[in-house]
Amino acid sequence: MPRLPQTDPGITPEPIRPGIDVVINRENFRHTGDPSMPLLWYLRDVLRLTGCKYGCDDATCGACSVLVDGKLARACELPMQKLQGHRITTVEGLAQADGSLHPLQQAWIDEDAILCGYCQPGMLIAAVDLLARKPDPSDDDIDGIKNLCRCGSYPRVRAAIQRAAAKMKGAPK
Amino acid sequence: MSGAHDASRRRFLKVLGSATGALIVGMQLPARADTADELLGDVVLRLNPCVRIEPDGTVVIGARDPEVGQGIRTAQARIIAEELDADWPRVIVLPMDLGAEDGDGGPSWTLGHQEARGSTGVPAAWSDLRTVGASARELLVRAAAQRWGADASTLRTQLGKVIARDGRTLDYGELAAEASALPPPNVAPAVKSPDAFRLIGQDAGDVDARDIVTGRQLHAIDQWRGGALIAVIARCPYPGGTLGNLHASAARALKGVEQILTIPKPDPSIPLGTRPLAAGVAVLANDTWTALRARELCRSNGHPVPWCKVTTRSLPRSMHASSRRRPWPCAMMAITIMRANWRIARCRRAIR
Numbered sequence: 001m002p003r004l005p006q007t008d009p010g011i012t013p014e015p016i017r018p019g020i021d022v023v024i025n026r027e028n029f030r031h032t033g034d035p036s037m038p039l040l041w042y043l044r045d046v047l048r049l050t051g052c053k054y055g056c057d058d059a060t061c062g063a064c065s066v067l068v069d070g071k072l073a074r075a076c077e078l079p080m081q082k083l084q085g086h087r088i089t090t091v092e093g094l095a096q097a098d099g100s101l102h103p104l105q106q107a108w109i110d111e112d113a114i115l116c117g118y119c120q121p122g123m124l125i126a127a128v129d130l131l132a133r134k135p136d137p138s139d140d141d142i143d144g145i146k147n148l149c150r151c152g153s154y155p156r157v158r159a160a161i162q163r164a165a166a167k168m169k170g171a172p173k
Numbered sequence: 174m175s176g177a178h179d180a181s182r183r184r185f186l187k188v189l190g191s192a193t194g195a196l197i198v199g200m201q202l203p204a205r206a207d208t209a210d211e212l213l214g215d216v217v218l219r220l221n222p223c224v225r226i227e228p229d230g231t232v233v234i235g236a237r238d239p240e241v242g243q244g245i246r247t248a249q250a251r252i253i254a255e256e257l258d259a260d261w262p263r264v265i266v267l268p269m270d271l272g273a274e275d276g277d278g279g280p281s282w283t284l285g286h287q288e289a290r291g292s293t294g295v296p297a298a299w300s301d302l303r304t305v306g307a308s309a310r311e312l313l314v315r316a317a318a319q320r321w322g323a324d325a326s327t328l329r330t331q332l333g334k335v336i337a338r339d340g341r342t343l344d345y346g347e348l349a350a351e352a353s354a355l356p357p358p359n360v361a362p363a364v365k366s367p368d369a370f371r372l373i374g375q376d377a378g379d380v381d382a383r384d385i386v387t388g389r390q391l392h393a394i395d396q397w398r399g400g401a402l403i404a405v406i407a408r409c410p411y412p413g414g415t416l417g418n419l420h421a422s423a424a425r426a427l428k429g430v431e432q433i434l435t436i437p438k439p440d441p442s443i444p445l446g447t448r449p450l451a452a453g454v455a456v457l458a459n460d461t462w463t464a465l466r467a468r469e470l471c472r473s474n475g476h477p478v479p480w481c482k483v484t485t486r487s488l489p490r491s492m493h494a495s496s497r498r499r500p501w502p503c504a505m506m507a508i509t510i511m512r513a514n515w516r517i518a519r520c521r522r523a524i525r
Contacts, residue, residue, distance in 0.1 A: 033460075034462065037462045045461050046460070050395035051387070052388075054461075090388065091387065091388035092387065095387055101383075101387070108385075109378060109383065112376075116241060116392075121388045151242055
């Protein structure tokens, strides 16, 4: 495609808008709105990545869990101004680009750890974080995940994490 | 390519063919048993409950009731699939639109019951769904009989195929176009006896599982119609309280705030369900964060009402005070509360 001449009189190039640069699910974004906006609302209202759920708005329930540089964080109380240059992973970024699921996502389906599903994106993110720290978690380690589920999916979530851990142990790094 | 027959006294069976050669079978409420022209317009959405068999053998089932975690989309689809003898891995479940319109003195359903309430989803849909599944199956069997010049009673169905006595098989997809041209059954076809069920009563994974684990499932809060504003409400914390002087200039000045509305004190003459919960302020903004911040900036001095002195702490105090006057009923109440707390604690231990 031919490049537009720099001095085309009819076109005024838009000035570069200052903003906060973040990498979300391996893609670059620039937030140009209110710097105090929490990551949760940037994901949901601006990018429409609605897998990150609004629950308690108090960093208690874990429905908005995301990974920031691979570490577990609550998006509801993480203002965008703290995130310049950071890499964020949401539930939408767990699967491969070709659609093949993360072992935890597959284990969730296999164990039918679903119910209404509202808390499950946050549960999955917390489980990814757990397995990164402890590839062979005990039931107590899993119970250390304090995400809340009002349907009571905890026993199936525990089974799903154990299933995924067993599968990932055998997989090549 | 369409016809209406009185499958039961309340429902009409509809059979249609699509331009791409699919077979579509559904039920329709008598009030909307319209002409074929009207039906063909928006065919899938106007039929309910409905099943569509594509020429490639894919079975598309419309889920009419709202999913709120009870698994109704899976359950209702499997009832149709059961009677149809569909091959479950080739079934796709799609939500149907909400069919509600202004009727006499209130909204009325155009597609039948579409509610999640009181465990009524499956019972309300049970016979309709089975009739639709069985009718589609019968049409496919008759289409196969016509193709083979065989007697339909000698054919059986299994996993999305019609099977002849001599072992020949035809996939449902190959029969869909022919079946859609057949007249629908005059009487509702026989449904299976429960001991022949292969899907009903068996465990099934949730049809929405993949969408849920990839974050694509749209819950109510995730719905977005382009251009819609976000509204948040601050309600008067006291039952029966009113809104005093509202100071909203700081909130209005916030970039992205579109409108600030007041909600009056509930009028007791308005029936419950349509009556506002409490007096309040609604902030409408372009995004949720702005709406929440603007709500924090709204100030109102509510008028005190008798209930404003009631708090979580004052309630037990008033119970103890009345227990001195009427000890026996209050003691019973205290025992009930203790037992309930104990059962909750036991459930928590069992779950975690």
